[in-house]
Structures are given as structure tokens and as C-alpha cells.
Amino acid sequence: MMRLLARLSPIVVLLAVWEGAALLHLVKPFLLPAPHVVAGRIWKDVISGQFEMNAALTLYRALIGFAMACLIGVPAGILIASDRFVRWFAEPLVSVGFPMPKIAFLPVFMLWFGVYDVSKIVMVCFAAVFAVVAAAEAGTRGVDKFMLWSARAMGAGRYQLFREVILPAAMPQFLTGMQIALPVSLITAVAAEMLMGGAGLGGAMLAAGNYADSPGVFSGIVQTSVVGLVAVAGMTALRRRLLRWHPEFNPR
Amino acid sequence: MATLLRYTPLLIVALLWELISRSGLVSQQMLPAFSDVLRTLVELAQSGDLLSNAVASLGRALLGFGLAVVLGGALGAAMALIPFVYRGIDPIVQIFYPLPKSALIPLVLVWFGLGDKSKMFLVFLGCLQPMILATFNGLRGVDTILGWSARSLGASRLEVVREVLFPAALPQLMTGLRTALAFMFLLMVSSELVIATNGLGYLIGSFGDQGSYREMFATILVVTGLGFAADRAFLAWSGHLLRWRP
Numbered sequence: 001m002m003r004l005l006a007r008l009s010p011i012v013v014l015l016a017v018w019e020g021a022a023l024l025h026l027v028k029p030f031l032l033p034a035p036h037v038v039a040g041r042i043w044k045d046v047i048s049g050q051f052e053m054n055a056a057l058t059l060y061r062a063l064i065g066f067a068m069a070c071l072i073g074v075p076a077g078i079l080i081a082s083d084r085f086v087r088w089f090a091e092p093l094v095s096v097g098f099p100m101p102k103i104a105f106l107p108v109f110m111l112w113f114g115v116y117d118v119s120k121i122v123m124v125c126f127a128a129v130f131a132v133v134a135a136a137e138a139g140t141r142g143v144d145k146f147m148l149w150s151a152r153a154m155g156a157g158r159y160q161l162f163r164e165v166i167l168p169a170a171m172p173q174f175l176t177g178m179q180i181a182l183p184v185s186l187i188t189a190v191a192a193e194m195l196m197g198g199a200g201l202g203g204a205m206l207a208a209g210n211y212a213d214s215p216g217v218f219s220g221i222v223q224t225s226v227v228g229l230v231a232v233a234g235m236t237a238l239r240r241r242l243l244r245w246h247p248e249f250n251p252r
Numbered sequence: 253m254a255t256l257l258r259y260t261p262l263l264i265v266a267l268l269w270e271l272i273s274r275s276g277l278v279s280q281q282m283l284p285a286f287s288d289v290l291r292t293l294v295e296l297a298q299s300g301d302l303l304s305n306a307v308a309s310l311g312r313a314l315l316g317f318g319l320a321v322v323l324g325g326a327l328g329a330a331m332a333l334i335p336f337v338y339r340g341i342d343p344i345v346q347i348f349y350p351l352p353k354s355a356l357i358p359l360v361l362v363w364f365g366l367g368d369k370s371k372m373f374l375v376f377l378g379c380l381q382p383m384i385l386a387t388f389n390g391l392r393g394v395d396t397i398l399g400w401s402a403r404s405l406g407a408s409r410l411e412v413v414r415e416v417l418f419p420a421a422l423p424q425l426m427t428g429l430r431t432a433l434a435f436m437f438l439l440m441v442s443s444e445l446v447i448a449t450n451g452l453g454y455l456i457g458s459f460g461d462q463g464s465y466r467e468m469f470a471t472i473l474v475v476t477g478l479g480f481a482a483d484r485a486f487l488a489w490s491g492h493l494l495r496w497r498p
Contacts (some may be wrong), residue, residue, distance in 0.1 A: 010343045089261045096262065099434050099478045099483035101441040104453065107460030107468055112282060183272060187352035191442050194357060195457075202355070206446070209358030217358045225351040232350060 033215045041219040050204070055227050058200040060119060062189035065124025069181055073129045074174055077136020078166065093158040094133060102127040105189075110196065121140055127188040128181040131203050135177025139170030173244060175239045186228050201227065284466045285345050293470035301455070302474060309451035310478075313440040316375030320432060324383025325425075331384070332391035345384055353378035353435070354442050361447045368417045371443045371451070379432035386428020390421030423497065426490040433486055438478045454480075 010143050015035050022034030023213050029037070045051040080090045113119035143166055151165045193202025201224045208216025266286050272278060273285040284292075296302045330337040356374055364370035394417050402416045444453025452475050459468035 055489050092259050096480045100479040103442045104472050104475045154403045176476040187354050191354040195445050205358045209361045214362050220353050229350040234352050
């Protein structure tokens with residue numbers, strides 16, 4: 001307990017300095033609203049249901065896009081790893097797609113899918129899919145050859161090979177890819193909302209920024225972080241649950 | 253020749269794009285033909301619009317990136333080498349870790365307005381974290397025995413840092429730099445799409461709003477090419493620097 005407090009003390013100091021600077025009018029409240037003002041604003045948003053609504057909208061867009069990215073990315077990664085022709089075709093595409101700033105395609109998706117949720121969800125999926133593909137490919141390639149050979153020698157078909165050998169053996173890497181893709185999905189959803197509006201956490205922040213409502217901007221940042229933190233913690237818990245059998249969580 | 257063969261799939265995709273657009277399956281509005289986009293790209297480049305906006309974007313982004321590399325490296329190193337600094341800074345780094353940096357776009361808008369400073373600061377903040385973490389983890393991961401051996405062989409503290417710690421941490425540092433470079437491009441484009449009066453991201457957004465879709469696609473090609481070229485160049489450089497590794 002004491003150690004936790006000691007660890008947290010720099011944050012407390014930071015908040016105290018910030019509050020003090022605001023109380024003494026060292027900074028304009030417009031540029032840096034005091035912590036208690038921001039906290040009050042967050043509380044108000046929670047009470048009025050504003051926060052819950054925005055968070056639900058953003059999560060809906062982010063999670064659907066994320067699920068699509070996983071459903072496309074994992075099979076694509078396995079295919080790239082296991083088929084030479086597919087690998088030849090996909091490798092340069094992935095190497096171009098991986099470092100590119102995916103958000104630059106948002107106007108294209110707006111053109112193709114309109115200005116509502118579909119384009120945001122497609123944008124999230126496009127931004128998140130590369131990390132899933134890369135991890136799934138690496139995971140599948142890393143599966144022990146002898147396991148594959150043994151399974152094949154014992155008469156496993158393609159589907160069984162996938163279900164009984166590749167999927168469990170490469171699961172940790174698949175999950176790592178998803179753990180990278182989830183925050184990317186959230187960030188992309190928030191950024192798309194900031195660009196296109198349509199409420200959600202990003203839309204609310206953009207509106208606050210445009211009205212020069214700085215407590216709104218700050219509380220939006222905190223709300224977004226909290227939602228991100230909860231989502232990431234959920235993903236970690238899922239990993240723990242799915243990999244119960246794995247040595248990763250059974251240290252001897 | 254081998255490179256050509258390697259990148260043939262990109263040509264195939266370009267060809268497919270051209271065919272889909274020319275065949276009339278989708279309207280030329282939705283997907284202008286690849287050849288038209290290339291022609292527009294050349295026109296844009298000749299008019300100088302592309303160059304001046306690219307210079308504006310990259311100038312801001314590289315300044316923010318450079319500042320983050322220097323400051324993040326210094327902070328990460330201080331955290332790894334001085335326990336007091338670690339205790340003071342680590343919790344603050346940890347709470348900002350889950351914060352998506354794009355969420356700071358409205359904040360830098362409020363603080364710095366529409367000009368260059370807002371984007372520079374955003375890129376700086378975004379790149380700072382991977383640099384701090386990479387430097388810290390890199391230096392922390394160095395086998396302490398390496399340092400002790402060098403000391404006992406008569407190396408000074410500075411020599412230990414330069415000859416032992418730095419090379420041993422270099423692989424992690426390079427990974428951090430690559431992440432920061434990707435963040436730089438991402439934040440550069442996304443912030444310019446939201447708040448800017450010039451730059452490549454701004455061009456993409458405003459061409460899209462005007463319905464000049466050929467120009468929009470051409471600019472997206474440029475941004476994609478820049479990101480790819482920067483990443484490849486970085487990989488080549490880091491491979492050269494780390495060629496001593498087994």
C-alpha cells in the first residue's frame with residue numbers, strides 16, 4: 001500500500017502543481033483549466049449520460065471495425081504464411097501498407113461509403129488489419145515444423161491441421177496482434193469522429209475544441225484515455241482466459 | 253531485376269485498379285483511373301503545389317520528431333541510469349501511455365491555434381513516448397556485467413556509456429525510432445486533416461471536399477509513397493548500423 005502511494009506521488013505532485021497554478025492564476029484557465037473544473041465536467045457528463053452515449057458510439061465503431069480486422073487479418077496472415085504464391089503477392093502490399101499513415105484514406109472511404117458509420121468502421125478495419133496480418137503471419141510461420149509433420153503423418157487433414165495444431169500453437173501471437181490492433185482501432189475511431197463529426201468521444205472533443213470549450217477538451221481526453229484503458233485491460237483479461245493452458249500463464 | 257519481380261504485385265494491383273475504373277464497374281468519380289491519377293500527380297508536381305505543401309508538412313513533422321528524439325532519448329537515458337529520475341517520471345509516463353495521441357488534436361488547437369506550432373507540438377508529444385520507452389528499455393536491458401567488466405578493465409564512466417551501453421541498447425533504440433517515424437507520419441496527416449491551412453493532409457482533405465477526386469488520390473499516393481520510402485530508407489540504415497550483430 002505504502003509502495004503504491006510512493007509510486008503515485010509524482011502524479012499527485014503534478015496535479016497539485018497544476019491546481020495551484022490555476023488557483024493562483026499563473027496560467028489562463030482557458031489554456032489550462034484547473035483539475036477540479038475538469039473533474040466536475042467529467043462528473044456532469046457521466047450524470048447526464050453524455051459520456052456513456054459518446055463512449056458507446058465510439059466503442060461500437062471501434063469494436064466492429066476491430067472484429068472485422070481480426071476476421072480478415074488472421075486468416076489472411078495464416079494464408080500468407082502457408083502459401084508461397086499468396087506470400088509473393090501479399091508481401092509487397094503489406095510492406096507498403098504497414099508504414100503508411102492509414103488515416104489519409106479516410107476521405108476515400110467517405111467518398112465510397114458516405115459520411116455515416118460505415119465509412120468510419122471501414123476506416124477502423126483498414127487501420128487495424130495490418131498489425132493483425134503481420135502478427136498472424138509471424139505466428140503461423142513460427143509453428144514448430146515437427147508438430148506439423150507429426151500431425152500430418154498421423155493423418156490430419158488441412159482443416160484439422162489448422163484447428164488442432166496451428167491455431168493453438170500460434171494463438172499467443174494472434175492475440176499479440178489483436179492487442180496491438182485494439183488501441184489502434186480506438187484511436188482511429190476517435191480520429192475519424194474528429195474529422196467527420198457524428199458524435200462519439202472524438203466528435204464531442206472536436207465540438208469542444210471548435211467552441212473553445214477547454215474543460216470540454218480536457219475531459220474528453222481523460223474520458224478517451226479511460227475508455228482506452230478499460231478496453232486494453234479487457235483484452236489482457238481475454239488473453240489470460242484464452243491462454244490458461246499456455247506456459248505463459250503457468251510459470252513453473 | 254529481383255526488386256522488379258518482388259514488386260510485381262504492386263503493378264498488378266495498379267493494373268486491376270485501372271481495369272476496374274476503365275471498365276465502368278464503378279464510376280470514374282468514385283475511382284479515377286490509375287493513369288489519370290498519375291497524370292494529375294505530374295501536373296500537381298509541376299505546378300509546385302505538391303512540393304510547397306510537402307515541405308510545409310515534413311518541415312513541421314521533422315522538427316517535432318527531432319525534438320522528441322533528443323528529449324525522449326535524454327529522458328529515457330536519465331530514467332535508466334538515475335533511480336531518482338526513474339521514480340519521478342515513470343508513473344507520469346505510465347499514465348499517459350494509454351492516452352491516444354490523436355485525442356490531443358483539439359488540445360493543441362486550443363493551445364496553439366491553426367499555425368505550424370500546433371502540429372509540431374503534436375508530433376513531438378506523439379514521438380516522445382516511443383523514444384523514452386525504447387531508450388529506457390534498451391539501456392535497462394543491458395547486462396550489468398558488461399558494464400562492470402568494462403569498468404574493471406579501466407574504462408571511464410563516459411567510455412562505458414559510449415562503448416558498452418550505447419551499442420548494446422542500439423537495437424531497441426532503432427525499433428523505437430522506427431515506431432516514432434510511423435507515428436510522425438500518422439500524426440502529421442491526421443492533424444493536418446483536422447486543423448491546418450497547408451500541408452499534405454490538408455491537401456487531401458480539401459481536394460476531397462471540393463470533389464477533386466483525382467487530385468485527392470494523387471496526394472494520397474504521394475503520402476503513401478513518402479511513408480513507404482522513409483520506412484525502407486530507415487530499415488536500410490538501421491541494417492547498416494546493426495550489421496555487427498549476429
